[in-house]
Amino acid sequence: MTWDFLPLASPESWKGGRLAPAKKALTGAQWLSRLALESHSHDIVHLHSAGVLRHARFALRRYVLHCHGTDVRVQQYLPAWSAAVRTGLRQAEAVFYSTPDLAEHILPHRSDAEYLPVPVDMSLLPRWTPTERPRVVFASRWGHDKGGAAQLDAAERIVAAAGSGAEMIGLDWGPMAEEARRRGVQLIERQDRAGYMSMLASAWAVVGQSTGMIGSSELEALGIGAPLVMSVPLPLYASAPPPVLGSSAEGAADAVAALVRGELPHNPQMGQEYVAARHGVAGALAQVLDTYTTVLAKRG
Incomplete structure (x- = not known):
């Protein structure tokens, strides 16, 4: 089949001084014109x-x-x-x-x-290769739409439970990012897709969002084979529970600590099979x- 992809207009194209509003209007008009034109040929x-x-x-x-x-x-x-x-x-x-x-x-x-x-295209995912030093990766941006206060609470508990020997990494992204930093998470710049996938693949544990939902990043972590920890229950997945650990802030902290200490066995294949079958x-x-x-x- 023949298909085309039209990305959104980039804000980078209209940044800059007094002409920014005019640039934004022009960029938007050009984008809408292309969308209208291409909609007639598809x-x-x-x-x-x-x-x-x-x-x-x-x-x-x-x-x-x-x-x-x-x-x-x-x-x-x-x-x-x-x-x-x-x-x-x-x-x-x-x-x-x-x-x-x-x-x-x-x-x-x-x-x-x-x-x-x-x-999730499993063929595009890297192989799970955890770092030598224990590493915990927080997969989501820091904001209310990803669990907000619950996510910060879980992060604080996880940092305390895992101990100083573990590396705690999250994205410098979202309105609550600075609060995550204050609670002990090392924030790094947003990655391109390859870099982000590599970061997930390096984790001893990936901590998912605190919304009760499994998003793209969490599914990719499972598809990679990394252990996925969720700090909230997943009631809407009761008919087909995903192979995740945690289900509460306390449970998530305990699970991460056990993974970091090597006390909790992990089978990468379980997550990969779940993603392949359902996603x-x-x-x-x-x-x-x-x-x-x-x-x-x-x-x-």
């Missing part, structure tokens, strides 16, 4: 993130919408975004959502929306193509 426009609808709706007549989290969990409840997000949900030809918690935010507007588990790209592609076929048939 059978399907698959739009990622309902937040993009705030602008993209001016250039699109029809589209399939793919919701990923913050767009419907946070942005749709903000006055500046709400109308665009909710109208976009109702007008989309089809709607996908990436994690099970999003159902309550989407189904009231689109009862036919489909849960499409985050696909493989072949299954996701089949579901997407089936929906595309239904969308095209409805057009008549």
